Structure formats: structure tokens, C-alpha cells
Amino acid sequence: MDRKKALTSAAVKLFAANGFDATSTASIAQYAGVTEPLIHYHFKSKDGLFTHILETIFALYFDRFDALPEKTPTEFDKLVNLIRFHFRFAEDYPDETYIVISACPAKLQDAAHVCAQYVANQGQRMSRYISECLERGIASGEFRPVPVDATTGLLLAMVNGLMRRKSLRLDEIEGLLGAVLDFCRQALCA
Amino acid sequence: MDRKKALTSAAVKLFAANGFDATSTASIAQYAGVTEPLIHYHFKSKDGLFTHILETIFALYFDRFDALPEKTPTEFDKLVNLIRFHFRFAEDYPDETYIVISACPAKLQDAAHVCAQYVANQGQRMSRYISECLERGIASGEFRPVPVDATTGLLLAMVNGLMRRKSLRLDEIEGLLGAVLDFCRQALCA
Amino acid sequence: MDRKKALTSAAVKLFAANGFDATSTASIAQYAGVTEPLIHYHFKSKDGLFTHILETIFALYFDRFDALPEKTPTEFDKLVNLIRFHFRFAEDYPDETYIVISACPAKLQDAAHVCAQYVANQGQRMSRYISECLERGIASGEFRPVPVDATTGLLLAMVNGLMRRKSLRLDEIEGLLGAVLDFCRQALCA
Amino acid sequence: MDRKKALTSAAVKLFAANGFDATSTASIAQYAGVTEPLIHYHFKSKDGLFTHILETIFALYFDRFDALPEKTPTEFDKLVNLIRFHFRFAEDYPDETYIVISACPAKLQDAAHVCAQYVANQGQRMSRYISECLERGIASGEFRPVPVDATTGLLLAMVNGLMRRKSLRLDEIEGLLGAVLDFCRQALCA
DNA sequence: CATGAATGAGCGTTCATTCAT
DNA sequence: AATGAATGAACGCTCATTCAT
Numbered sequence: 001m002d003r004k005k006a007l008t009s010a011a012v013k014l015f016a017a018n019g020f021d022a023t024s025t026a027s028i029a030q031y032a033g034v035t036e037p038l039i040h041y042h043f044k045s046k047d048g049l050f051t052h053i054l055e056t057i058f059a060l061y062f063d064r065f066d067a068l069p070e071k072t073p074t075e076f077d078k079l080v081n082l083i084r085f086h087f088r089f090a091e092d093y094p095d096e097t098y099i100v101i102s103a104c105p106a107k108l109q110d111a112a113h114v115c116a117q118y119v120a121n122q123g124q125r126m127s128r129y130i131s132e133c134l135e136r137g138i139a140s141g142e143f144r145p146v147p148v149d150a151t152t153g154l155l156l157a158m159v160n161g162l163m164r165r166k167s168l169r170l171d172e173i174e175g176l177l178g179a180v181l182d183f184c185r186q187a188l189c190a
Numbered sequence: 191m192d193r194k195k196a197l198t199s200a201a202v203k204l205f206a207a208n209g210f211d212a213t214s215t216a217s218i219a220q221y222a223g224v225t226e227p228l229i230h231y232h233f234k235s236k237d238g239l240f241t242h243i244l245e246t247i248f249a250l251y252f253d254r255f256d257a258l259p260e261k262t263p264t265e266f267d268k269l270v271n272l273i274r275f276h277f278r279f280a281e282d283y284p285d286e287t288y289i290v291i292s293a294c295p296a297k298l299q300d301a302a303h304v305c306a307q308y309v310a311n312q313g314q315r316m317s318r319y320i321s322e323c324l325e326r327g328i329a330s331g332e333f334r335p336v337p338v339d340a341t342t343g344l345l346l347a348m349v350n351g352l353m354r355r356k357s358l359r360l361d362e363i364e365g366l367l368g369a370v371l372d373f374c375r376q377a378l379c380a
Numbered sequence: 381m382d383r384k385k386a387l388t389s390a391a392v393k394l395f396a397a398n399g400f401d402a403t404s405t406a407s408i409a410q411y412a413g414v415t416e417p418l419i420h421y422h423f424k425s426k427d428g429l430f431t432h433i434l435e436t437i438f439a440l441y442f443d444r445f446d447a448l449p450e451k452t453p454t455e456f457d458k459l460v461n462l463i464r465f466h467f468r469f470a471e472d473y474p475d476e477t478y479i480v481i482s483a484c485p486a487k488l489q490d491a492a493h494v495c496a497q498y499v500a501n502q503g504q505r506m507s508r509y510i511s512e513c514l515e516r517g518i519a520s521g522e523f524r525p526v527p528v529d530a531t532t533g534l535l536l537a538m539v540n541g542l543m544r545r546k547s548l549r550l551d552e553i554e555g556l557l558g559a560v561l562d563f564c565r566q567a568l569c570a
Numbered sequence: 571m572d573r574k575k576a577l578t579s580a581a582v583k584l585f586a587a588n589g590f591d592a593t594s595t596a597s598i599a600q601y602a603g604v605t606e607p608l609i610h611y612h613f614k615s616k617d618g619l620f621t622h623i624l625e626t627i628f629a630l631y632f633d634r635f636d637a638l639p640e641k642t643p644t645e646f647d648k649l650v651n652l653i654r655f656h657f658r659f660a661e662d663y664p665d666e667t668y669i670v671i672s673a674c675p676a677k678l679q680d681a682a683h684v685c686a687q688y689v690a691n692q693g694q695r696m697s698r699y700i701s702e703c704l705e706r707g708i709a710s711g712e713f714r715p716v717p718v719d720a721t722t723g724l725l726l727a728m729v730n731g732l733m734r735r736k737s738l739r740l741d742e743i744e745g746l747l748g749a750v751l752d753f754c755r756q757a758l759c760a
Numbered sequence: 761c762a763t764g765a766a767t768g769a770g771c772g773t774t775c776a777t778t779c780a781t
Numbered sequence: 782a783a784t785g786a787a788t789g790a791a792c793g794c795t796c797a798t799t800c801a802t
Contacts (some may be wrong), residue, residue, distance in 0.1 A: 001762085019295035021211030025797060035763055037799080042761095046797060105209035105292055143375070150362075150369030156351070159353025162344065170339075179340030186334070187377035193786080215772060225788055230773060232786090383765080401591030402676035406792060420794060422765090482675055485589035497762055524756070530749030534732065540632075541731025542724070552723075559720030566714070567757035573782080595776060605784055607778080612782095616776060 004042050006032040008056070011049055016095035020050055020104040050104070051114050057096040058118045064089060065125065075137035076189060080181055082129060083159060087177050090163045101164050123156070130155050134188075143188045155184070194232045196222040198246070199338070201239055206285035210240055210294040240294070241304050247286040248308045254279060255315065266379060270371055272319060273349060277367050280353045290356050313346070320345050324378075333378045336337035384422045386412040388436070391429050396475035400430055430484070431494050437476040438498045444469060445505065455517035456569060460561055462509060467557050469489060470543045481544050486527040503536070510535050514568075523568045535564070574612050578626070581619055586665035590620055590674040598698075620674070621684050627666040628688045633760040634659060635695065645707035647760060650751055652699060653729060657747050659739075660733045671734050693726070700725050713758045725754070 010032035014023040025046050029036040045051040065083055072078050090097045100119065107115040131152040136144035162180065200222035203211040215236050233239040243357035254275055262268050279288045285343040290309065297305040321342040352370065390412035390509040394403040405426050409416040421484035444465055452458050470477045478501065487495040511532040542560070584593040595616050599606040613619040634655055642648050652662035660667045670689065677685040701722040707713035732750070 011234075017295075017299055019209065019211060022208060022296035024795075026795085036797085037764085038762060041322065041763095041800065102292060102295055105207070106212035109207055146372070147365060147369050150365040151373065153355075153366055154370050154373055155347070157351030157355060158344070158348040159351070161347030161349070164350065165347060167344075172343075175337060175340040176343055179337050180344050182336070183341065183344060183377045187373045214770080218769085226772085227774080227789085228787060231788095236772060393638065393755060397675075397679055397759075399589065399675035400589060401589060404791075406791085416797090417794080418766060418767085422766095426793065477698070480673060485672055486592035489587055526747050526752070527745060530745040531753065532747050533735075533742075534728070534750050534753060537731030537735060539731070540734065541695040541729070543728030544730065545723075545727060552720075555717060555720040556723055559717050560724050562716070563757045567753045592762085594774075606776085607785085608783060610777065611784095 003032070003034050003038060006029060007034065007039060007042060007049070008053060012053055012095045012099065015050070015053070015104075016098045019102075021106065050107070053096075053099065054115055054118055057093065057100055060093070060096075061089060061100075061122065062125075074131045074143050075140070076185060078133045079130070079155075079184060081185070082133075083127070084177065086159050087173065088164055091173065097163055101160065125154055126159070126190065127152055137188070139148075141190060144190050146188065151188075193222070193228060195222050197224065197229060197239070198230060198243055202243055202289065205240065205243070206288045209210045209292070211296065233331075240297070243286075243289065244305055244308055247283065247290055248312065250283070250286075251279060251290075251312065252315075265323045265330070265332050266375060268323045269320070269345075269378075272316070272323075273370060273374070276349050276353055276361065281363065287353055290311060291350065309331065316346055316349070317342055327378070331380060334380050336378065341378075383412070383414050383418060387414065387419060387422060387429070388433060390485065392433055392479065393473045395430065395433070395483050396478045397483070401486065430487070433476075433479065434495055434498055437473065437480055438502065440473070441469060441502065442505075455513045455520070455522050456565060458513045459510070459535070459542055459564060459568075462513075463560060463564070464505070466539050467553065468480075471553065477543055481540065489512075506536055506539070507532055517568070521570060524570050526568065531568075573602070573604050573608060577604065577609060577612060577619070578623060580667065582623055582665045582669065585623070586619070586668045589672075590756050592678065607695075620677070623666070623669065624685055627663065627670055628692065630663070630666075631659060631670075631692065632695075645703045645710070646755060647711050648703045649700070649754060649758075652696070652703075653750060653754070654747065658734055661743065667733055671730065696729070697722055697728055707758070711760060714740075714760050716758065721758075722737055 007028065011023070011028045013032060014028055017023075023120075025036050025039050028049075029039060039046065039049055044051055048059050068078075068085060072081065100122075104115060107113045108119060110116060131148050134143060134146065134148045134151055138145050138148070158180070160177070197218065201213070201218050202219055204221060204256075215226055218239075219229060229236065229239055232321050233242055258268075258271050258275060262271065290312075294305060297303045298309060300306060301310075321338050323334060324338045324341055326337065328335055328338070348370070352366070387408065391403070391408045394408055394411060396405075402443070403561055405416055407418050408429075409419060416424045419426065419429055429502050448458075448461050448465060452461065480502075484495060488499060490496060491500075512526045514523060514526065514531055518525050518528070542556070577598065581593070584598055587593075595606050595609050598619075599609060606736045607748060609616065609619055613622055638648075638651050638655060642651065670692075674685060677683045678689060680686060681690075702720050704713060704716065704718045704721055708715050708718070728750075732746070
């Protein structure tokens with residue numbers, strides 16, 4: 001069991017650093033201090049290992065997503081929670097985040113692949129979360145009457161772009177988060 | 191000469207679709223309708239071809255960047271120009287844009303590689319452009335007194351995140367651009 | 381383990397016949413009745429296989445060299461032992477001998493390569509052995525006062541030249557060895 | 571015409587340094603400062619260039635061989651002439667000598683190849699020259715009654731071995747030649 | 761649970777060579 | 782006389798994967 005974990009965490013490191021295709025199973029095994037066939041014993045294939053990693057990441061991600069409070073004083077607070085959650089997630093799992101966002105263009109191309117489905121899924125959930133916030137906020141007069149779809153897209157892109165940044169220093173993160181929330185409040189709140 | 195162009199445009203298509211590592215020289219040659227060794231005749235190596243493509247893209251990119259008007263009525267107009275420029279660029283060169291942003295994680299890891307240098311360079315120019323805007327805007331009272339560094343980072347991330355989206359429909363783009371500009375105006379202008 | 385041996389002996393045959401550069405790894409594998417990647421599994425590279433062969437040969441060679449008796453009735457007997465040793469070695473390992481002497485000019489060019497170092501090493505040991513014989517023989521009056529360095533060089537060249545001859549018939553060898561020893565005795569002994 | 575000569579002399583240098591197989595036509599062309607197809611224009615193929623070089627070398631070689639004086643005071647003088655001639659040849663054409671002796675094991679394997687034929691030819695001429703010397707010398711009482719075939723073989727090997735040595739300093743050569751002649755005189759003369 | 765040995769498929773690259781110009 | 786463009790064939794090598802142990 002120890003070995004299995006060693007393999008996944010080695011794979012996470014290397015996939016994040018070099019991408020899926022430029023990471024050989026041999027290098028993963030070596031990094032984990034085990035032999036190559038063990039990958040196939042535990043995960044059936046390189047792709048299986050990748051899928052396993054993605055499943056783990058997204059399980060964590062959706063767990064946290066589900067844990068976001070349903071009721072908040074204002075709609076803007078809901079957005080704050082969402083953004084904060086993504087900042088934290090990228091802080092806690094930088095490699096995993098980078099894998100999800102950048103590591104495997106070829107697998108995202110194939111819509112049938114689990115990888116693509118997870119990513120699509122995540123995009124949809126975020127979109128829904130954001131657009132529902134906006135709609136309610138606009139209806140209640142909390143937000144200015146911004147165009148919902150486009151603003152949703154822009155917020156999604158912003159969060160995505162922010163998560164791609166690797167290796168921020170902790171103090172920068174706090175400043176950045178504050179600036180982002182302030183920026184959005186000014187932009188949105190009536 | 192025709193063949194050389196066929197090779198680069200085939201490579202652009204395939205690199206954008208599958209990433210550098212998952213694209214074989216054989217597939218590039220086949221797509222271009224020529225034989226594999228021609229790649230090495232014209233570009234020395236697969237890496238040479240990639241570098242050539244990047245050089246071409248960035249030459250185009252920086253040409254347009256340099257063409258942005260220095261003087262504008264307001265600082266916010268400067269920001270509008272920058273954002274518009276990036277939207278247009280991603281519209282005109284979607285594959286090239288995607289390559290720059292996503293196609294080769296392994297090459298970005300190696301700081302010495304031309305690819306990494308170009309990307310770093312581009313990031314620096316944008317950062318400088320944005321932060322100078324903000325500073326002047328704040329000084330003149332045009333902008334609220336936002337924290338310059340963090341806001342620069344957030345705007346950069348936003349533009350980056352927006353450029354990564356592939357295959358937007360044209361009508362969406364217009365709406366998105368409008369929403370983005372409006373969003374930023376509200377957030378920044380005093 | 382069997383397969384590894386099959387590979388080395390196939391390589392020895394083919395390197396001796398055609399030289400290093402004109403021998404493809406595919407032909408070695410085919411000759412050994414295995415697949416090509418096995419070469420890389422066992423020896424890392426074609427060069428690694430070559431080096432492995434050289435190491436084996438020279439281990440054998442120096443073992444026999446070290447086994448030459450230190451004390452002999454006369455200094456000429458020491459020379460006899462040396463020449464006889466080389467004849468026997470070339471008889472027992474004709475392919476290996478030919479490889480060492482002729483198979484890889486490019487590798488001998490690069491002084492840093494193990495191959496070049498082994499060859500240089502062997503030359504030095506023989507030179508020392510011969511010149512010490514000559515010095516002692518001359519001092520004791522057993523040999524005529526020949527110039528030591530030049531005579532060492534000529535004996536070395538002679539032995540080398542003799543070892544390069546491939547496919548001598550056995551009866552020729554005996555006659556040749558006798559003639560060589562007689563020739564040298566007449567030339568050297570006072 | 572100038573270009574043709576540049577090609578041959580470049581080829582001689584590179585063939586001598588790295589052997590036939592490890593020398594690419596591209597490197598020859600580059601070294602000569604011309605383009606690759608010129609090799610095929612002038613020599614039809616890489617093999618043709620090699621053959622052309624060998625023909626040139628052997629033409630020179632046999633010219634000098636033929637110029638050796640038929641009549642000499644003693645038979646030993648004839649041997650002296652032969653050995654001296656080979657020393658001089660190796661001095662004057664070190665690269666060419668090395669090519670003939672060492673550069674192309676694969677081509678010597680194929681008995682039908684011009685290369686193998688030239689080498690065989692040269693061996694036969696030398697053998698005949700030496701053995702006739704020995705026979706006449708023995709008959710006349712100038713030489714001891716050595717076994718002709720074996721002694722011929724040993725002298726041939728010695729000369730061959732001596733010619734293989736690259737980069738001797740000039741003063742060494744003189745000493746070596748003297749030692750060789752003295753050695754042979756003592757060994758042979760009654 | 762874990763590995764050493766082995767492989768088929770495919771990789772990027774180099775080769776000598778051809779041919780239109 | 783000489784070359785730029787192009788290629789078929791072969792190169793050494795790496796890949797993910799399998800299988801007996």
C-alpha cells in the first residue's frame with residue numbers, strides 16, 4: 001500500500017512538472033523507488049494511473065465544493081466563498097491543480113476520456129454556481145444588472161487564470177486574494 | 191518553400207490539438223503531405239520546428255503589442271486597448287495562442303529554453319504595461335487607489351484565462367469583451 | 381542470462397567481421413536470435429555493448445599477462461613468453477583480438493573513451509615489459525647493446541602486426557612462431 | 571577541379587581520422603566547403619570516392635615500389651630499400667597509409683571489392699619481393715638458412731605493424747629505422 | 761506483492777542518394 | 782559545374798506493456 005501511494009505521489013510530481021506525455025513510466029517508477037511493472041499491477045496502465053490521480057483530485061475538489069455553505073448573508077459572499085475555495089485548493093494541492101489545468105492537452109481533446117469529462121463537469125458546476133449567484137444578486141438588487149452569461153465566463157476565466165500561477169509566495173497570495181475580492185465587489189455590487 | 195509553410199501550419203494545428211509531446215514528426219509530415227526527413231532538412235529537429243513556430247508567433251504578437259497607441263485620452267483606454275488586442279489576437283490565431291499558453295509544459299520547465307524565455311518576456315511586458323497604467327491612473331485620480339502589484343497580477347490572470355478558451359462563437363466574443371471592459375471599468379474607475 | 385551471452389558473442393562476431401560502425405544493432409539482435417531492445421536492456425546502448433566486450437577481452441588479456449612468470453633463466457626467455465602469449469591469445473580469441481586491433485577507429489580517436497584508454501594501457505604495459513627485458517639483458521651482457529626505445533618500438537610493432545593476421549592455418553602458426561623467436565634471438569643475443 | 575581536389579583531401583583526412591563508416595558524406599562536403607551532391611557528381615557515390623582515393627594511393631605506392639632499384643650490391647640492401655620505402659611512404663602520406671591499413675574493415679571483408687583486391691595485391695607483391703630476396707640471399711650464403719615463408723610473413727607483419735603507428739616524431743623515425751635495419755641485419759646475415 | 765527479462769511499436773534522427781534547375 | 786530541395790531506407794533508441802516467477 002505504501003508503494004502504491006509512493007507511485008501516485010511520484011506521478012503527481014512528474015506529471016505536474018513535465019506533463020503526461022513527457023513523463024515516462026520508467027521515470028515515475030524510479031522516482032517512487034519501485035520497479036516499472038508495479039504501475040501496471042496497481043493501475044493497469046499509465047493511463048489508468050493518470051485517471052486514478054484525476055479521480056482523487058476531483059473527489060477532493062468536489063468534496064470541498066459541496067461543503068461550501070448554501071446560505072450566506074449576501075450573494076457576493078457566495079462568490080467570495082467560491083474564489084476563496086479555489087485559492088485554498090491551489091495552495092493546498094499546487095501540483096494537482098496544475099495537472100488538472102495544464103498537463104494533458106491530448107486527453108482533453110478526446111471528449112470521451114474521463115479526464116475531459118471531469119473537466120467539463122467542473123466547468124459546468126462552477127458556471128452554474130456563478131450564474132445562479134449573479135441572477136439572484138441582480139434580482140435582489142445586490143448586483144448591478146450585468147449580463148449573466150458573459151460575466152459568468154469572465155469570472156470563470158479569471159479564477160482559472162489565477163489558479164494556473166505556480167509558486168506564489170504566501171504573502172502575495174493574501175494580497176492577491178484581497179485585491180481580487182475588492183475588484184469583484186466594486187465591479188458587481190450596486 | 192511551399193512545403194516548408196505546409197509543415198509549419200500542419201505542426202501548428204497538431205501541436206495545438208495534442209500538445210508537443212503527443213505529436214509525432216511522422217504525423218506532422220503526413221498531415222503536411224510530405225516526408226518526415228523534410229522536417230529535419232528545414233528545421234534541424236522537432237524542437238527546431240517548435241522553436242520556429244514560437245518565434246513566428248511571438249514576432250507577430252510583439253509587433254501588435256508595439257503598435258498599441260502610446261497616448262490615449264485616459265489610462266483606462268490603455269487597458270481597453272490591451273485587452274482588445276489580446277481578444278483579437280486569440281481570435282486571429284487561435285491555434286498559435288493555444289500553443290503558447292498550453293502546449294508544452296516540459297519546455298516551460300526548462301528556464302533556458304527559448305520557449306520559456308519568450309513566455310517570461312511576454313509576461314514581463316504585460317505586467318509593466320498594466321502596472322504603469324494603474325500607477326498613472328491612480329496618481330491622476332482616474333482610478334481608485336487599488337494595490338498595484340496584486341491588481342496587475344489579477345488582470346494578467348484574467349486576460350490569460352480568457353485567451354485559453356478555445357472555440358468561442360463570434361457573437362459570444364463580442365458579449366464577453368463588452369462584459370470584461372465594463373467589469374474592469376466599474377472595478378477600477380473612481 | 382543465456383540471451384545476454386548470445387548477444388555478446390553475436391556482437392563479437394559481427395564487430396570483428398565488419399567493424400563497429402558497419403554493424404547495426406538490428407543485425408546483432410537478429411544474429412543472436414533476440415529482439416533489438418534487449419541490447420539496450422542489458423547494455424544501455426550499442427556503445428555500452430562494445431565497451432562491455434572490450435572490458436571482457438582486456439580482463440582476459442591482462443589476466444594472462446599477469447600470469448607470465450616473473451623469473452626466467454634468461455631475459456630472452458621473458459621475451460619468448462611474451463610473444464608466445466600473444467600468439468596463443470590471438471589463436472584462442474581471434475575475433476576479440478581483431479576487434480581490439482582494428483574494429484573501431486572512431487573510438488580510438490577519442491582519447492577519453494574507455495576503448496582508447498584500454499588500448500593505451502596495453503601498449504604501455506607491453507612497452508615497459510619489453511624495455512625492462514632489454515635493459516636487464518643488455519646490462520648482463522645477454523643482449524647486444526641495442527638502442528632500447530627503438531628496439532622496444534620495433535618489437536611492439538612486430539607483435540602487433542603478427543596479431544592482426546586473421547585466419548592463419550595452425551601449422552603456419554607453429555612455423556611462424558618458431559621463425560619469429562629464432563629471428564629475435566639472432567638479432568638480440570650477443 | 572579545385573573543388574574535386576578539396577573533396578578528396580577532405581575525405582582522406584576524415585576517413586583516416588574516423589574510418590569510412592563513421593564518416594558521413596555531409597561531413598566531407600562541409601569540411602571541403604562544398605555541397606553534398608558534388609560528391610556524387612564527381613565520384614558517383616561515397617564508395618566511388620573511397621575507391622578513387624584508394625586508387626590514387628595505390629598508384630603512388632606502386633609507382634614508388636616499381637622505382638626500387640632491381641640490382642643492388644647485396645640482397646640485404648634490397649630489403650633495406652623495401653623497408654626504407656615503406657617508412658618514407660608512411661611519412662609522406664600518413665593519412666593515406668592509415669586508411670589503407672585500418673580504415674575500412676567491412677570493405678576488406680568483401681573479397682570482390684576493389685579495396686580488398688588492392689590490399690591483397692600489395693601483400694602479394696611484398697611477399698614475392700621479400701621471399702625472392704631471402705631465397706637468393708640464402709642461396710648465395712649472404713643469409714642464414716632461415717625458413718623462407720615464415721620469415722617472409724614475419725617481415726611483412728613487422729613492416730605493417732610499423733606503418734600503423736601514427737604520429738611519430740621525426741627524430742624517433744630515424745632511430746626506429748636504424749634499429750629495424752640493424753635488427754634485421756643481425757637476424758638474417760650469416 | 762513485486763520483479764527481471766523481454767518485446768512490438770513507434771520515436772526522432774541521419775544516411776547516401778536523386779533530381780530539377 | 783554546382784546546388785537546394787526532397788526522399789526511402791535504415792539507424793540507435795525509448796516507450797508502455799506483458800509474463801513467468
